[in-house]
Each structure stands twice: as structure tokens, then as C-alpha cells.
Amino acid sequence: MTPEDYGKKVGKGMFYAAWITALILLSLFFNNYLSKKNNPNQNPNSELSANGSVTVELKRNPYGHYVTSGLINRQPVVFMLDTGATQVSIPEPVAQKLGLTYGREQWVNTANGRISVYQTQLDTLSIGRIQLHQVSANINPFMQGEQILLGMSVLKRLDFSQRGDILTLQQ
Secondary structure, eight states, rough: HHHHHHHHHHHHHHHHHHHHHHHHHHHHHHHHHHHHHHHHHSSSSSOOOOOOEEEEEEEOOTTOOOEEEEEEEEEEEEEEEEOOOOSSSHHHHHHHHHTTTOEEEEEEETTEEEEEEEEEEEEEEEETTEEEEEEEEETTTTOOOEEEEEEEEHTTTSSSEEEEEEEEEEO
């Protein structure tokens, strides 16, 4: 192989490497963009008032949902607020990652029909500075995705109001 051929081969390899690197960087950028678009509350704005109440403001995403990052038993999760859900509903793969205990099996009615879920108890659930203890929840073997439905078993323990695209939670 002549030095000229070797140079062409190296140049071609660098050209391909540059394109692959550019595609990887673009992919990372757009994944981050889409993640922030779906969950505009990755670090929810939290305030502690003089009277000791905690307020968290959530922005609605472009799809009309309130999605926020939070914690269950000090482990990071993503919640979607659902006033139509009676309990916190956790997809089974997420419940397994969190190490949740399966309780009694029960039947519940969902938008997709009647299904069997398992009761569980969450030691702590946090959104921003709001922290709740001993929260009733369900492990849902039929639920897809990573988002946890934040139902009325949590929301009834908070005051909440909506103005425009902002939902305010207060404890």
C-alpha cells in the first residue's frame, strides 16, 4: 500500500467517523429536547411559604398533560397527574425497579376495562418539596411505559388549582 492510498483510506475513515459522531450528537440533542417537551417539570418549582405550606407549580406539556419528575421511596420517577384515577397506578416494571411489595390482588375499572392490580403502600412520595408518607397505590401489570399515574389517593391530600397552563399544588 502506497502512502497515498493509506492517506485516502485514513481520510475516508475520518469522514465516516465525523458523520457517525454528528448523528450521535444530533440524536442526543433531540432525545433531550423531546424529553423536556413531554416533561417540562423535570425540576419542579417549589416554594416554602412563611406559614409552613409548600407550593409546587407545574407547567402543562404540549399534549395537555401535567407530567413531572418526583420520587417514590427516594428513587426518581415520572408522574402524570390523573384526576380520574382513584389510586396512584404504577406500571409493574417500574414497581419492580422500585422494589415495591405486592399486596392483595383486586379488580379495578379503568378506561380500558376491568383489570386485576395489586395493592401496595409507598413509604414516601415527593414532588419538589411536597412530601407525603404512607401513600396507597396499585401495581398495574397491564400498564405500558414508565410514567406513574398520580391519582386521587395523593391529590386529595393536597390543594390544587389550575390557571392557564399552570397547575399549583399546595401542601
